[in-house]
Amino acid sequence: MKRATWPTLIVFSTVFFFMSAALSQGQNSRGTILGHVQDASGAVVQGAKVTAKNVNTGVLNHFKTGSAGDYVFVDLIPGTYEVTVEDQGFRNERASGLILEVDQTLR
Secondary structure, three states, X not given: OXXXXXXXXXXXXXXXXXHHHHHHHOOOOOEEEEEEOEOXXXXXXXXXXXXXXXXXXXXXXXXXXXXXXXXXXXXXXXXEEEEXXXXXXXXXXXXXXXXXXXXXXXX
């Protein structure tokens, strides 16, 4: 009787482990904001300072655009955000009222 119980227990434990791992990967309690910075002519703006401010908490996140003009803020707490882009020689741009929800990517 003990021999039949151990294989059953091992199979059950293995199945439970893989099911719990798969379920835990399915949800994320944070969100992402990403974008692309270009000038009026459509040229990429490299090295622009991008700030994402959580309006609810006041927490600021900073990013410098790369060679492709892209920025990405990952693992942000859901809430209302304001994104500001600044670069020397350009007018500052601001997008406000951005609502980031759980497991969402705002573009």
